[in-house]
Amino acid sequence: MTPTEKYIEDVGLLYEKYGLTKMAGRILGYLMTAKSDNTSFEDLRNALKASKGSISSNVNLLLKQALIEKHMITGDRKSYYKLAFKSLENIMEIKLKSIIEFKAIYQRAMELCINENNSKNKHLLEIIKYYDFLEKEMPLLKLKWYNEKHS
Amino acid sequence: MTPTEKYIEDVGLLYEKYGLTKMAGRILGYLMTAKSDNTSFEDLRNALKASKGSISSNVNLLLKQALIEKHMITGDRKSYYKLAFKSLENIMEIKLKSIIEFKAIYQRAMELCINENNSKNKHLLEIIKYYDFLEKEMPLLKLKWYNEKHS
DNA sequence: TATTTAGTTCATTTATTACTGAACTTAATA
DNA sequence: TATTAAGTTCAGTAATAAATGAACTAAATA
Numbered sequence: 171m172t173p174t175e176k177y178i179e180d181v182g183l184l185y186e187k188y189g190l191t192k193m194a195g196r197i198l199g200y201l202m203t204a205k206s207d208n209t210s211f212e213d214l215r216n217a218l219k220a221s222k223g224s225i226s227s228n229v230n231l232l233l234k235q236a237l238i239e240k241h242m243i244t245g246d247r248k249s250y251y252k253l254a255f256k257s258l259e260n261i262m263e264i265k266l267k268s269i270i271e272f273k274a275i276y277q278r279a280m281e282l283c284i285n286e287n288n289s290k291n292k293h294l295l296e297i298i299k300y301y302d303f304l305e306k307e308m309p310l311l312k313l314k315w316y317n318e319k320h321s
Numbered sequence: 322m323t324p325t326e327k328y329i330e331d332v333g334l335l336y337e338k339y340g341l342t343k344m345a346g347r348i349l350g351y352l353m354t355a356k357s358d359n360t361s362f363e364d365l366r367n368a369l370k371a372s373k374g375s376i377s378s379n380v381n382l383l384l385k386q387a388l389i390e391k392h393m394i395t396g397d398r399k400s401y402y403k404l405a406f407k408s409l410e411n412i413m414e415i416k417l418k419s420i421i422e423f424k425a426i427y428q429r430a431m432e433l434c435i436n437e438n439n440s441k442n443k444h445l446l447e448i449i450k451y452y453d454f455l456e457k458e459m460p461l462l463k464l465k466w467y468n469e470k471h472s
Numbered sequence: 473t474a475t476t477t478a479g480t481t482c483a484t485t486t487a488t489t490a491c492t493g494a495a496c497t498t499a500a501t502a
Numbered sequence: 503t504a505t506t507a508a509g510t511t512c513a514g515t516a517a518t519a520a521a522t523g524a525a526c527t528a529a530a531t532a
Contacts, residue, residue: 173433174433177429177430177433180426180429181426184422184423184426188340188419189339189340191519191520191521192520193520193521199430202427202430202441202445203430203433203434204441205434205437205439206439207439207440207441210478211478211479212478220521220522221521221522221523222478222479222480222522222523223479223480223481223482223521223522223523223524224520224521224522225479226479226480226481227480227481227520227521228520228521229479230480247477247478247529247530247531248477248478248479249478249479252441253441253444255444257448258447258448258451268339271335272335275331275332275335276353278328278331279328279350279353279354282324282325282328282354283354283356286356288356288357288358289358290353290355290358290403290404293404293406294353296409296470297408297409299470300409300466303465303466303469307462307465311458311462314454314458315451315454318454319447319450342489342490342491343490344490344491361508362508362509363508371491371492372491372492372493373492373493373508373509373510374491374492374493374494374509374510374511374512375490375491375492376509377509377510377511378490378491378510378511379490380509381510398499398500398501398507398508399507399508399509400508400509473532474531474532475530475531475532476529476530476531476532477528477529477530477531478527478528478529478530479526479527479528479529480525480526480527480528481524481525481526481527482523482524482525482526483522483523483524483525484521484522484523484524485520485521485522485523486519486520486521486522487518487519487520487521488517488518488519488520489516489517489518489519490515490516490517490518491514491515491516491517492513492514492515492516493512493513493514493515494511494512494513494514495510495511495512495513496509496510496511496512497508497509497510497511498507498508498509498510499506499507499508499509500505500506500507500508501504501505501506501507502503502504502505502506
């Protein structure tokens with residue numbers, strides 16, 4: 171196994187740990203180390219030694235999550251893939267969505283405990299406030315990053 | 322199924338979606354809606370209708386992640402559990418660790434591409450800078466939350 | 473129009489992970 | 503010291519998810 175192959179497997183394991191499939195992670199790993207931005211479906215298939223079905227569904231998963239981008243070349247019917255240029259912004263959007271989901275579940279807990287007045291309720295309220303805080307801070311953080319990048 | 326039972330199942334599904342087991346999520350759901358902070362191992366077992374083994378391993382998983390806390394009552398050999406008071410801080414710590422892991426994997430990609438000079442390399446560099454930014458901003462965010470909470 | 477090519481779909485297989493239940497450990501009480 | 507009680511461990515099973523491979527669609531080319 172070459173260092174690059176080893177690297178690709180490690181990216182697979184890391185992304186699997188954080189919720190994607192191993193194969194989706196491998197695809198990202200391949201794209202991270204690919205010499206060219208023109209990586210075709212077949213390149214992925216050859217490099218990762220996987221079935222068309224697996225490449226297809228995982229490529230589409232990554233496209234849906236906006237972690238990779240698809241582009242075409244005139245006069246060439248193949249599809250080409252590269253890391254999404256806006257992947258960072260997209261990751262932030264995904265995080266924001268999860269914050270909103272967790273906030274909602276804690277709010278439901280509060281509603282179920284509406285008539286109680288104990289330390290747990292204070293705790294739930296604090297957690298909700300925290301998610302409010304994060305929801306408010308995320309766009310500021312985004313802005314700060316944007317400013318820092320362009321200075 | 323009572324509204325609370327339905328709620329507990331939903332928390333199970335949400336946490337499963339974000340990387341814990343369904344049972345760990347159910348335990349959190351139960352603790353979120355429990356009237357008392359003194360929830361015993363057996364309370365969990367009865368409420369969630371699960372095996373001792375499953376409660377045991379999931380309670381220990383949640384303890385390890387510092388999402389719940391264990392406490393004892395003098396003269397009582399049972400263990401009691403409640404939502405961790407510091408769970409927010411702990412979630413931040415976990416996030417920070419994942420940021421460090423992702424940064425490291427992108428750094429390895431850079432090292433493998435060291436001799437190239439293309440748009441992908443610039444992209445990798447930007448991603449690494451972004452993770453540096455997050456690493457730097459996380460403690461500031463924590464501080465800001467602390468100040469807002471106590472004002 | 474027939475053939476090739478690129479990629480999708482989906483039933484089946486394979487792999488992984490979570491849960492159960494029974495045997496076990498440890499410590500408290502009788 | 504025997505018994506009970508609380509929780510752990512782990513082998514086996516059940517449930518879930520991912521990968522394969524073959525049949526398929528759609529579009530380009532011969």
